[in-house]
Amino acid sequence: SYSQHATRCFLGPVHTREMVAKLAAVGAPHETFEDPSELGHYIYWRPECWRRAFEHLAGKIRNPRPRHVRYTTYSLRHAGAYWAAIEAIETWGAPASFEARCEDGGRIALTTTNAAALSLCPPPEWAGPDGTFAVTWNGAAARTLKPGADGKILLDDRQAAPAGVVRKTRQLCGPAADVFNFPFVVVRGTAGTEAENAVNADLAARFAEDWRLYAEGEARILADHEVTDAVIRDYGLVLVGLPESNTVLGRIAGRLPLRLSRERIELPDGKSFPTAGHGLLMTCPNPLRPDRYVLVYAGLPWGESCGRNHKFDRIPDYIVFARDPLPTMETNRFLAAGLFDGNWRYDPTLADFATAPPAPPAVPDPAVRP
Numbered sequence: 001s002y003s004q005h006a007t008r009c010f011l012g013p014v015h016t017r018e019m020v021a022k023l024a025a026v027g028a029p030h031e032t033f034e035d036p037s038e039l040g041h042y043i044y045w046r047p048e049c050w051r052r053a054f055e056h057l058a059g060k061i062r063n064p065r066p067r068h069v070r071y072t073t074y075s076l077r078h079a080g081a082y083w084a085a086i087e088a089i090e091t092w093g094a095p096a097s098f099e100a101r102c103e104d105g106g107r108i109a110l111t112t113t114n115a116a117a118l119s120l121c122p123p124p125e126w127a128g129p130d131g132t133f134a135v136t137w138n139g140a141a142a143r144t145l146k147p148g149a150d151g152k153i154l155l156d157d158r159q160a161a162p163a164g165v166v167r168k169t170r171q172l173c174g175p176a177a178d179v180f181n182f183p184f185v186v187v188r189g190t191a192g193t194e195a196e197n198a199v200n201a202d203l204a205a206r207f208a209e210d211w212r213l214y215a216e217g218e219a220r221i222l223a224d225h226e227v228t229d230a231v232i233r234d235y236g237l238v239l240v241g242l243p244e245s246n247t248v249l250g251r252i253a254g255r256l257p258l259r260l261s262r263e264r265i266e267l268p269d270g271k272s273f274p275t276a277g278h279g280l281l282m283t284c285p286n287p288l289r290p291d292r293y294v295l296v297y298a299g300l301p302w303g304e305s306c307g308r309n310h311k312f313d314r315i316p317d318y319i320v321f322a323r324d325p326l327p328t329m330e331t332n333r334f335l336a337a338g339l340f341d342g343n344w345r346y347d348p349t350l351a352d353f354a355t356a357p358p359a360p361p362a363v364p365d366p367a368v369r370p
Contacts, residue, residue, distance in 0.1 A: 002056045004033040004049065008040035026070075031056060065123055072097040076173040077181075080119075084110075087170065088117035088158065092339040093350055102126050106133040107142075110155075116342070117156035124151070165343045166290045174339065176283040176315035179293045184236035186221045192245025200241040206301045207238065213308035224248045236293040237286060242275070249296065255287040257346050258318060260298060265320050268346045271353075273320050273335055275299060282318040284344050305330045 001023065005016035013034055023030040033052060035043045043049045069082050072095050079085040084100040096114040103109070106128035108120065120135070124147070127133055134142040137155060145153045161167055168174065188204035190197050208219040219238075222231065224247040231237075239246055243253035244262050253259070258280075259266040265280050266272040279300030286294045303311045305325035314331055317340045321332035338351035 001028065001030045002032070002053050003030065004035055004043070004052065006035045006037055006040045006043045008036070008038065009043075010041055029060075067103075067126075068099075068101045070097075070099045076168060076170045077178060079170050083121045083123070085119050085121075085170070086112075086115045086117070087119050087154070087156065088115070088167070088342060090114045090116045090342070091350075092168070092341060102133075108133050108135045110135060110137045112138060116158050117154070120153040120155070121147070121151050122153075161343065165345075166285045168340075168342050168344060171291065172285050172293060174283050174317045176281055176295060176317065176319075177312050179236050179238070179283055179295045180215070180312065182236050182293070183234065184219075184238055184293070184295075185227075185231060186219050186238045186240060187224055187227055187246065187248050188221060189239075189241025189246025189249065190223045190225060191247045191250070192241065196241065196245040200245060203297065203301060204240045207240065207297065210303065210308070210311050214311045232286065232289050232292070236295070238295045238297055240297050242298055252287045252294070256282065256294075256296070257284055257340055257344060258282055260296065267336065267348075267351075269348050271336065277322070278335065279321045279323075279332065280318070281315055281321075283315075284317070284340065300332070303331060305332075 003016050003019060005013040007013055016032060016034075020030060020032045035049065037043050037046070039045060064082075066082060069084050071081050071084065073079060073086060074093070074095055076086065076089065079087065080098070084098060086096050086098060089096045091114055094114050096112070098110060098112045098115055098118060100120065101109045102122050106126055108122065110118070110120075112118065120133070122133065124131070132144050132146045133153060135145055135153065135155065136142045147153050172178075186204050186207055189200040192200070204221050208221055211217060211219040224241075227237070227248050237248065239249045241249060242262055243250040243260060257268070260280060261275065263275060264272045265275055265278065275298070277300075279302060280296060280298045281302055282296040283293060286292045300321065300323050302315070302321065304323075307330065310330075314329065316337050319337040320335045321337075322335060324333050325331065326333050334352070334354050336351060336353050338347075341347040341350060
């Protein structure tokens with residue numbers, strides 16, 4: 001690897017120095033360069049920055065099939081390297097890692113942390129004489145396994161998912177920005193009051209303008225009544241509005257991890273927030289098409305204080321937010337934010353609360369007469 005950082009960068013080169021130290025600690029071949037250019041953070045505007053990197057790397061060839069692989073990740077979007085990958089993370093928000101080593105005769109020693117399932121795809125010539133591999137996982141007795149037609153060995157000790165449960169996968173794992181790694185359309189609600197429809201139209205237009213500045217692309221906006229079965233099949237949906245004002249969101253609202261209505265944003269453990277004066281962003285699989293995302297966008301606009309090139313960088317699976325920004329982050333102040341678990345369900349241990357959430361409204365006991 002080759003790294004470079006400007007000594008005059010407003011971030012300072014400390015991050016690159018830390019990275020280089022970690023590379024050195026594991027014996028990884030690397031070189032680094034600290035550029036004294038007056039451009040600072042923007043040294044990549046000059047061709048010599050790129051020339052240094054490509055000239056350094058052009059003569060080097062990586063081993064395409066190392067027998068020893070070590071890898072750590074926080075997301076299934078970046079699941080593995082070479083011939084091994086993590087297919088399920090036990091606890092989201094914590095690092096998941098593996099170390100895999102293949103010896104002669106098809107013997108594979110595998111150690112993992114926070115990984116519930118893995119796939120191995122070792123070259124067939126590494127197998128034993130009968131085409132099988134003897135896999136030892138975290139010291140347990142070796143399993144004799146033969147790759148499938150796709151060349152993969154799947155290790156998965158999880159119980160079968162309950163009916164109707166959609167698991168996080170390498171294809172759909174969140175967080176919110178992962179929606180934009182696939183084709184999507186913006187769906188504005190038109191079924192509410194005149195005021196609600198106007199808010200939805202404004203929020204959809206704001207999103208499209210934010211997207212144009214962030215990604216230099218044009219976001220396609222559809223009215224909810226324009227969403228066909230083909231659109232649901234082919235696109236992720238950014239659903240703008242409330243279940244009462246967006247007919248597509250209304251169809252699926254009861255099957256989403258959090259509850260949303262004109263009155264409140266509710267978490268499954270009873271915590272709730274008034275919808276008025278707050279915003280919600282929430283990502284999960286579309287119940288109408290579980291291999292596609294929905295991103296619910298309701299209430300306040302997100303990221304009015306964010307720089308345009310970081311507008312959608314820091315959104316987790318869900319966030320309930322206020323209008324005012326966090327000074328150090330430039331994002332909106334959050335009330336509740338977090339990741340869903342591996343089954344796309346709310347888990348309070350994966351949630352953060354800026355302050356104690358407001359108490360839910362008292363429910364009168366029908367057995368007690370006033």
